[in-house]
Amino acid sequence: MSLRVTVVEDEEALGVLLRYNLEAEGYQVEVIARGDEADLRLKEDVPDLLVLDWMLPGLSGVEICRRLRQRSETALLPVIMLTARGEESERVQGLSVGADDYVVKPFSMREFTARVKAMMRRANPEKVASVLSAGDLEIDRSSHRVRRAGRELKLGPTEYKLLEFFMQAPGRVFNREQLLDGVWGRDIYVDERTVDVHVGRLRKAINRSRDRDPIRTVRGAGYALDEQFLAGKSSPQPRARTKEAATG
Template sequence: MTPYILVIEDEDALATLLQYNLQKEGYEVVISSDGEDGLMQVDERLPDLVVLDWMLPKVSGIEVCRRLRSRAETRNLPIIMLTARGEESDRVRGLDTGADDYLTKPFSMTELVARIRAVLRRIRPGLAEDRVAHGDIVIDRVAHRVKRGGREVHLGPTEFRLLDYLMQHPGRVFSREQLLDAVWGSDVYVEARTVDVHVGRLRKALNTGAERDPIRTVRSAGYSLDLED
């Protein structure tokens, strides 16, 4: 699963440079040019990490960070702040507001990429590792293999991506529309009911009969991966 990074930056040249370099590193990148739009983008599709400028039109970066940290669904969203402010008091304020890391302009792209990898590895290890386990399910992204309780599970490409995404967010409920955007892509038109079909295929492959169904259907809401009793 390609990690999705939202860059909230109002300097067009820097935003374009960030998008180009991060895409080259294998990330999916969306650009937002002000704080208000950035918050809307987060509401529409939850990113895996936010690169957030301090000085933004409409809503400041500090306020964006504060609002994201105040909401349950974005409380643990990784945030790296970019700013021209180099004073220690500013860095402390940014971190106290909830930023996971802080980079002062000008900075090198190599350093930013290293910081992104470090934050994802620390906060969302499922995005930084080639092999992820949850309960008795193990997914190997390099070999493109899935096992449950040591048993090989054969999945199609869409079911593999669907399971990978759910395993990155265990316990969280996703609507069909959110899963469509994350697994199929926001630029692809697929009917929401298609999600039900692929969830059904995934369930059939994961469950042999005696095993507990790890995929929970939440009425009128969507699906989640939940292996807890």
């Protein structure tokens, strides 16, 4: 599953170039041309990294960055600021409002993508790791193999993406809309009931008869990777007591 980058840039040609190069690196990219529109969008949905131009119509990049740092949901969002302002005082101002990195135009696209990769590794180590583990479950992203307690599991492509999504944020409860956006993507229309179908298929693929189910259903809220499973309590479920044992 791709990491998501939002680019806020009003120069159309540069926006297209950034999208092309970031998508070539495997990222999902959204480009927004106005600062006020970006401010509203970032309140609705937070990407993994923000590329932010300094001078924007509607609202400046500096003001957007300042607002982001004031909200708990975006206080730690990685921000790379793009600007034609190369003076030391301007760089200091950009960094002082909360930008994590500062790139002066014109810049090398190769260096820029290297900076994005480095920041992604620091900010999202669980999302760029080649192996994800939770309890006795393991995903090897390089080979697309899934194992539980050492045995290899056979998952369909959607079930694989769904499990990977859960394992990137263990313990967090996702509603169906969030799962649709994260696994299927925002550009594909899928009925929310499809989520329930694929969660059921995932459970069938990863659980044997006495395995603890790592997927927790939260009534009225959605699904999560169970905290008890994460704590290593993934031992088999106890057998039901027989009538003779119950009556002793």
